[in-house]
Amino acid sequence: MGDLQRNMINAAEIVRDAGGKIIGRTRLQKVAYLLELAGLGSGYNFEYRYYGPYSEELAEGIRAAWAFDLVTEAERPASWGGTYSIFESTPESGEPDAASRGRFAREAVKIDAIELELAATAAFLRAEGGYDDPWEETRRRKPDKASAERVAAAKEAFRRLKLLQMDLQTPKDLPDI
Numbered sequence: 001m002g003d004l005q006r007n008m009i010n011a012a013e014i015v016r017d018a019g020g021k022i023i024g025r026t027r028l029q030k031v032a033y034l035l036e037l038a039g040l041g042s043g044y045n046f047e048y049r050y051y052g053p054y055s056e057e058l059a060e061g062i063r064a065a066w067a068f069d070l071v072t073e074a075e076r077p078a079s080w081g082g083t084y085s086i087f088e089s090t091p092e093s094g095e096p097d098a099a100s101r102g103r104f105a106r107e108a109v110k111i112d113a114i115e116l117e118l119a120a121t122a123a124f125l126r127a128e129g130g131y132d133d134p135w136e137e138t139r140r141r142k143p144d145k146a147s148a149e150r151v152a153a154a155k156e157a158f159r160r161l162k163l164l165q166m167d168l169q170t171p172k173d174l175p176d177i
Contacts, residue, residue, distance in 0.1 A: 007061030010042035012070035015062075016089035017097045018105040024084050024113055025059075026051050030120035031108045032058050034161065037123055039171025040101040048128070052121035062087065100168040107164055111157045114145050118154035119161075126175040134177050 014032050015022050022028045033053040035041040044055040065071045070093045075083045089096075096102050108116065118138055125134035135155070139146040155177075162174045 003057070004060065004064055007042075007044075007057045008064035008068060008070065009061075010044070011058055011061030012065040012089060012093040013097075014042070014058075014105065015065075015071050015087045016093040016095075017102045018109040020089045020096065022087045022109055024086075025062075026117055027109065027113050028062060028087060029054055029058060030116045031105055033120050033124065034108050034174070035101065035105060037127060037172065037174050038104055038165050038168075040104055046124065046128075048121075048124060052117050053124040053128075065093075068092075100170055103168060104161070104164060104170065108161060111161075112153065114150055115154040115157050118142065118146060118150060119158040122154070122177045123158065123175055126177045 011028075011032075014028065014035065018031055022031065030052065032041065032044055032055065033046050036044060036046065044057050044061075046053040046055045048054070062071065062073075066073045066087075069090055071090060072088045074086045074088075076086060078084045097105075111119070121142065122134040122138045125131040125137050129137070131137045135151060139151065158174070158177060165174050
């Protein structure tokens with residue numbers, strides 16, 4: 001199996017395992033990154049971009065998954081003038097994971113999009129960048145999004161994911177942030 005085919009199947013499985021629906025490309029990227037951190041991912045490589053952890057392999061995979069009817073994608077106008085995508089799994093993507101991966105993905109996808117972006121960014125900065133205070137660095141990089149209330153909510157959401165990860169005994173521990 002080639003890399004594109006593997007990335008396509010893995011991208012479709014993320015949508016499927018997250019409850020069959022993911023609203024937003026950024027949310028898809030952050031859920032996939034947190035799955036990787038917990039050792040439940042698909043082997044995607046992530047780098048830091050404007051919206052936090054980003055995988056070009058995942059972006060290519062979701063486009064291919066749409067082209068081969070493993071997911072549907074509907075674009076909707078966003079309040080800020082752009083568009084956002086709604087990805088939904090199709091029956092061709094198979095049965096959702098009922099074990100650790102599915103439970104973790106379903107919880108991650110419920111987190112508010114901005115809070116998920118902040119939490120995933122802080123986790124990335126700790127795990128990949130070695131920052132001692134990843135929340136402060138997240139505030140510095142995302143001043144328009146990182147209000148005190150949003151950061152507090154992102155910290156709480158990440159704390160809940162970490163508790164779930166410990167309960168599920170995932171292959172890897174989420175970083176302490």
